[in-house]
Amino acid sequence: MSLEPPLCPAAIRLTGIDKRFGAVHANRAIDLTVQSGSIHGLLGENGAGKSTLMKILFGMIHADAGMIEIDGAPVTFRSSAEALGAGIGMVQQHFSLIGAFSVTENLIMGRATGSLAMRMVRRLDLPRAARRAQELSDCFGFGIDPFARVSTLSVGARQKVEILKALWGGARTLVLDEPTAALSPPEAEELYALLDRLRAEGTTIVLISHKMPEIMRLCDRVTVLRDGAVVGEAELSGKDLARPAVRQLIEAHLVQMMIGRGNPELPQRAPKEGPLILDVRGLTDGVQFGPLDLKVHGSEIVAVVGVEGNGQSELVDLLMGLRKATDGLIAIDGHNVIDWSTQRRLDAGIAHIAEDRHATGVADGMSLIDNASIGFVDGKPFSTGPWFLSLRQRRLLTETLIERHQVRPPAADIPMASLSGGNQQKLVVGRELARAPRLLIAAQPTRGLDVGSTSAVHRALLDLRAGGSAILLPSLDLAEVFAIADRLVVLRKGQIVGRMTAAQFEIDQIGRWMSGSQGDPAPGPPCPDAPKQMDTAL
């Protein structure tokens, strides 16, 4: 693991960066050095302070103390405009695109230079910017229409727009904050190839992640954060790393550093054969979905995988009665529920962990008690009569859920928004499991969660399976599918194109089914000089 002494100064050197948000010490005297032309990983659980540190570098947050040097020269950025000017681009953890704007407008917003008066009268040259966006998109093989409204794009395409935006001004350093959190495996794979290529072209990259495989695969060096402090660093590009045994050792060590203990083990599970619970036949919405047949038995976790936008959400909506089926049959325990309302289906024993927690799963401003009892309120045990809800009963339930699923902090009265994403999800999962469902539809239940919360959710799902329930698991995370599913089906364009049982799981075949191709996609055309010398005066 030797490293030659760098000839040029580090692309980024952070010294003693410290930041508090009230009582939270988000960054504790962090030192970080990123070598020019390398991919540097920043590994840590949710809340470790990774985003805060990089937002400080990007000028979006002001550090309480510390120093930033770019290419050896000390800088102080008062806003991201200044960081962009210094050649740093950042892809935020949460999408920071404007849905109502076109791709081109998103790329050029805030980038024009010149006096205020000029910028107020001169017409924006959108066609020229769109041409350049097209060139840049072509050269990376993105296939993005510069005139498309961002709200009409898929999540994967939006992530590509985010990257174009970060590179637009000719950034030499690119910070990516959990860029694959919302991507399907093939899309993530494309991103990895792109990052490899950017590194080869000399771009310095900081990759924030809590996914071990992508850190191990891409990074030259990794820094591990826990509770706002650097707890370790490792070199990942040495010769020894080619040996799988060494890699595994380092990986285990990194995970240990990241979560402060060993990797949580999932309970062993034996295949069980339960009765048929969900029986779907010829289900279609008459538009792009179906017809589709699917069976899920008790004590069985069936994963539904596929590139986002190929019918997973439609399937869930059809099963829940949120979307109208034009034909087909959905049987739960032998009862056809196709004409039933959502409420009646819930009463019949279906539970649903929503894909987008913020849109449909929780009410951010309401307390944990309210969130834990949503969906139960019109029945026992909370109602003592038709008009009253028993707060005591609801508190009791909430506290039970908090304890059983180790929600932190364990306070029932605080608003949901003050919990981290992982803890919110633990409460949501607990709430749905508390219905003791016959069928649980868990749509991407661990999206964006860290290792600790993910394994807590997985354990809860396996417990439910052990209890004899059927579980349908639409997921974009193949690691999750391999870890807990008994079977999987692959959706493409609203149809099932492949089925496998756990014993047969094979990632390459799944990838081929998902992308609908047999070979690898052809690489994009070479791009000689983009995006390095782009003129930003628009």
Next chain:
Amino acid sequence: MSEFITLSLFASTLHLSVPVILPMLGGLLCERSGVVNIGLEGMMLSGAFGAVVFSYLTGNPWLGLGGAVLSGLISGGMLAIMSVLLRGDQVISSTAINLIGAGLTAALVPIIWGIDGTTPSVPKIPTLPLPLLPQLPVIGPLLGELSMIDVLAFALVFIVWWVLMRTDVGLRLRACGESAAAADAAGIAVTRVRIAAVILSGVLAALGGAYLSIVTLDLFQASMTQGRGFLALAAMVFGKWRVGPAFLVCLGFGLADAVALRAQIFTDELPHDLLFALPYLLALVALATFVGRASGPADVGKPFRRA
């Protein structure tokens, strides 16, 4: 009936719509930048009052316009401080502007002039006829009655549209209204943009008020704006926060007003109060039927704070 629909109906439609158009432009800029402004009415009143005071004190109506601008800077500045800098609730802050605008102007009239309600006459902006235009065929008779001030007001519609939809400054402003966080990440100074937009909305609304007090009339009267600030707001919502459609809605309100005025002359059967309620009824119907489908800027009403 033919006398009813005359050239002067057209002209008075234009005249009557100007004091709705100006605050509408202000409100639109403000909300597209992400700040709810239901304080247009109060801003208009203070503008109307400021114009009369300055015209009275200096004897120069043009300095009266300066007084309106000053009052717009103050009312807009106050709203900017409350809603953008201090991140107060935007609806409550702008309601405060309405209350202050109505209360303070009504209270200051007796203090300055010693009489309640209506001020004596002050010098008003002279009607500057347009050169050439009246001589032109067709549009000459139609537009000939317009003064310079009217033309400037209509030009402002185009200017606001151009800046908002075609320039970099407009793109930045709209970005702040759609997603403050995204704008911030793109290096746009969200707080500064919003403060500027709020202050500008104060100035535009104040000019709308001044149009009533020293262009149409030559005096100030307590609550003389008669809800035009709210009509402007309705026009903005009805026009889906777009300059062109909102402008047309303002013209519609102007037409309703003009029809009410005419009808008053031509018929005794309809109660006048009902006629004058016409634009407001129109606004009510418009809002009730369309507001559900209205789509404002995504981030409007949410204060922005940087860590």
